Amino acid sequence: MSRSPVDAARVKRFMERWRGDAAFRHAVSSSAADAGRDLGVDPHALRPLWDPDAVELPEHALDPAVRDYRRDQAQLAGVRDRLTQRLEAGSRPYARWRGRQIGRCMSQSYPPAWINPHYPFAIELAKGCSIQCNYCCFDAPRLSAVARHDRDGNARLFREILETLRAFFGEAADSGFLYWATDPLDNPDYERYVEAFRECLGSPPRTTTAAWYRDIPRTQRLLALGGPSRAAGVHRLSINSLAQLRLAMRQFTPEELAEVGLVAQNPGSTLAKCAAGRGATADPTAPVASNTDISGFILNLVERSVQMITPCSDLARWPLGYAVYRRGVFADAQGLQDFLRACERDEMGHLVDDASVPRLRDDVSRCAAPDADEVVLATSHAQLSYDHAVDTALLRAIDGTRSLGEVVRGLMTEHDPIELYARFERLRGDGLFEQLPAPMR
Numbered sequence: 389m390s391r392s393p394v395d396a397a398r399v400k401r402f403m404e405r406w407r408g409d410a411a412f413r414h415a416v417s418s419s420a421a422d423a424g425r426d427l428g429v430d431p432h433a434l435r436p437l438w439d440p441d442a443v444e445l446p447e448h449a450l451d452p453a454v455r456d457y458r459r460d461q462a463q464l465a466g467v468r469d470r471l472t473q474r475l476e477a478g479s480r481p482y483a484r485w486r487g488r489q490i491g492r493c494m495s496q497s498y499p500p501a502w503i504n505p506h507y508p509f510a511i512e513l514a515k516g517c518s519i520q521c522n523y524c525c526f527d528a529p530r531l532s533a534v535a536r537h538d539r540d541g542n543a544r545l546f547r548e549i550l551e552t553l554r555a556f557f558g559e560a561a562d563s564g565f566l567y568w569a570t571d572p573l574d575n576p577d578y579e580r581y582v583e584a585f586r587e588c589l590g591s592p593p594r595t596t597t598a599a600w601y602r603d604i605p606r607t608q609r610l611l612a613l614g615g616p617s618r619a620a621g622v623h624r625l626s627i628n629s630l631a632q633l634r635l636a637m638r639q640f641t642p643e644e645l646a647e648v649g650l651v652a653q654n655p656g657s658t659l660a661k662c663a664a665g666r667g668a669t670a671d672p673t674a675p676v677a678s679n680t681d682i683s684g685f686i687l688n689l690v691e692r693s694v695q696m697i698t699p700c701s702d703l704a705r706w707p708l709g710y711a712v713y714r715r716g717v718f719a720d721a722q723g724l725q726d727f728l729r730a731c732e733r734d735e736m737g738h739l740v741d742d743a744s745v746p747r748l749r750d751d752v753s754r755c756a757a758p759d760a761d762e763v764v765l766a767t768s769h770a771q772l773s774y775d776h777a778v779d780t781a782l783l784r785a786i787d788g789t790r791s792l793g794e795v796v797r798g799l800m801t802e803h804d805p806i807e808l809y810a811r812f813e814r815l816r817g818d819g820l821f822e823q824l825p826a827p828m829r
Contacts, residue, residue: 395429395452395453395456396453396456396457396459396460396646397642397643397645397646398427398428398429398453398642399429399434399437399453399454399456399457400457400460400642400645400646401427401637401642401645402424402427402429402431402434403434403437403438403457404633404650404652405427405633405637406438407652407657407658407659408627408630408633408650408652408654408656408657408658408659409630409633409656410656410657411656413438413658416431416438417439429453430451433451433453433454434451434453434454436450436454437454437457437458460646464622464647471505471507471560471563474558474559474560474563475505475506475507475508475557475560475563476560478508478556478557478558478559478560478561479556479557479558479732479736481732481733481736481737482508482556482557482684482732482736484736484817485683485735485736485737486506486508486683486684487817488816488817488818488819488822489506489683489698489699489819489822490504490506490683490819491817491818491819491820491822492749492819492822493506493699493701493819494770494818494819495752495765495767495769495770495772495818495819495820496701496749496751496767496768496769496770496819497677497678497699497701497769498675498676498677498678498701498769504680504681504699505563505681506681506682506683506684506698506699507563507564507565507681507682507683507684508553508557508560508561508563508564508682508683508684508685509553509557509561509564509682509684509685509686509687510564510565510566510567510568510682510685510686510687511546511549511564511565511566511568511687511688511689512566512567512568512569512570512686512687512688512689512690513534513535513566513567513570513572513575513577513578513581513689513690514531514533514534514535514570514571514574514575514690515529515531515532515533515534515570515688515690515691516528516529516530516531516532516533516569516570517529517530517531517569517570517571517574518530518531518571518574518599519571519598519599519628521598521626521628521653521666522666522669522670523653523661523662523666523667523670523671524569524665524666524667525662525664525665525666525667525678525679525680525708525709526568526569526664526665526679526708526709527569527665527666527707527708528569528570529569531574533690534574534575534576534577534690535575535689535690536575536576536577537577537580537581538577542689543580543584545689545720545721546581546584546689547584547588548720548721549687549689549721549724550584550585550588550589551588551721552721552724552725552728553685554588554589555725556725556728556732557684559590561589562585562589562590562591562593564589564593565593565594565595565596566578566581566582566585566593566595567595567596567597568686571597571598571599572595572596572597572599573597573599573600573602573603573606573607573610574599578610579609579610579613582595582610582613583613592613594622594623594624595610595611595623595624596623596624596625596626596651597624597625597626598625598626598628600625600626600636601632601635601636604639607625608640608644610623611623611644611648622647622648622649623647623648623649624648624649624650624651625648625649625650625651626651626653627650627651627652627653627654627657628653628654629654629655630654630655630656632654633650633652633654636650660674660675661674662674662675662677662678662679662709663675663676663677663703664677664678664679664680664703664707664708664709665707665708665709667679676701676703677701677709678699678700678701678703678709678710679709680697680698680699680700680708680709680710681699682697682698682699682710683697683698683699684696684697685697685728685731687724691717692717692718692719693715693716693717693718694715694716694717694718694724694727695712695714695715695716696712696713696714696715696731696735697710697711697712697713698710698711698713698824699711700824702751702824705824705826705827706824706827711824711825711827712825712827712828713731713735713825714727714730714731714734714735715828716730740792740812740813740816741792741793742791742792742793742796743791743792743793744791744792745788745789745790745791745792746786746788746792746795746812746816746821747786747788747821747823748765748786748788748820748821749767749819749820749821749822749823750823751767751768752765752766752767752820753765753766753767754766754783755771757773759775761775761777761780762774762775762780763775763779763780763783763784765783765820772818772820774815776811777803778803778807778808778811779811779814779815781799781802781803781808782795782799782808782811782812782815783815785798785799792812795808796808796809796812
């Protein structure tokens with residue numbers, strides 16, 4: 389018999405404590421039954437979740453709580469998958485550009501980036517952040533200003549911004565969110581912005597906050613605002629110390645946090661830091677990677693500024709983990725629309741024609757292929773194999789000096805030129821030729 393949702397919530401709590409508390413992990417390993425007593429779960433029954441050496445049991449032999457927890461996690465992954473599918477709506481040049489960035493990141497970035505949803509936009513409602521996490525991958529400056537909802541025309545402008553973004557991204561606009569190198573709860577009016585977001589785009593935005601502990605009742609109200617968070621993805625509370633982890637588990641019931649992620653960034657956590665921004669200082673062993681989950685736009689309502697960005701693991705050139713294609717400012721929604729359309733035309737909508745000279749990304753190198761009918765490309769994080777006859781012909785002919793038209797003419801005696809162009813676009817969609825912009829001064 390399947391257990392109630394309460395059991396899945398308690399399993400989630402057990403796993404979050406296991407990930408965040410080194411002493412608890414040791415206790416579970418050495419005396420599992422005692423360690424899980426206060427959480428109301430039996431760690432022995434949950435062993436397939438926390439012990440990498442546990443024997444994998446068939447589905448029917450698993451404890452019902454394990455099955456419930458895995459089912460919940462799969463459902464949350466399904467939410468992310470549906471968001472990703474919807475992000476392909478809206479502006480076609482944006483969808484193609486975003487697809488190329490996904491392909492590039494898949495072969496250019498540390499493996500966790502492979503599940504990066506590449507959301508369309510984030511809106512900052514403050515300038516800087518009061519928390520100053522020592523691991524902040526965006527190196528957020530100290531809080532200096534907030535965009536109050538009832539001042540400077542912000543209430544009206546915010547809604548007009550959302551309408552502009554909805555026109556550009558279509559139904560996928562509701563997967564944007566209202567923070568970046570900021571903490572949502574630094575703005576006293578954050579909930580008013582959330583409500584406007586819900587009214588304009590149909591669902592509340594997801595929220596990640598490290599300031600949740602300052603006002604627990606406010607956090608509880610925020611998590612309940614707009615209904616279950618599954619509508620727009622999981623809300624998250626950043627945990628910066630073991631004391632905060634314990635506080636969260638005292639102040640919130642397992643049911644309250646059933647759909648709220650605890651992101652254990654505290655010392656002793658199993659969660660890896662990211663070397664971008666301040667991450668390498670907090671953890672010298674942090675992988676060279678990006679925590680950026682946007683391929684689209686970052687807006688700041690205080691400065692009325694906007695940037696077009698995409699994840700980037702080349703931290704030598706882009707130390708915050710994202711490359712900036714264009715920056716601008718806007719005084720009103722029309723100014724923002726003009727910026728979006730310029731990006732769509734110039735950066736996203738660039739078409740490759742016969743005069744274009746395709747060149748593999750600088751981090752892509754050719755390797756000796758074990759099969760003569762195969763082309764193998766290598767990057768720092770991946771090895772890509774191509775064995776389709778047209779793909780291999782194109783990859784062998786493209787050398788960074790010949791135009792696409794020259795390449796196609798040289799191959800059309802053996803291959804259909806229509807297929808050559810079509811297969812080239814598929815390779816381009818893999819991000820193989822996606823050169824990132826040079827850093828801006």
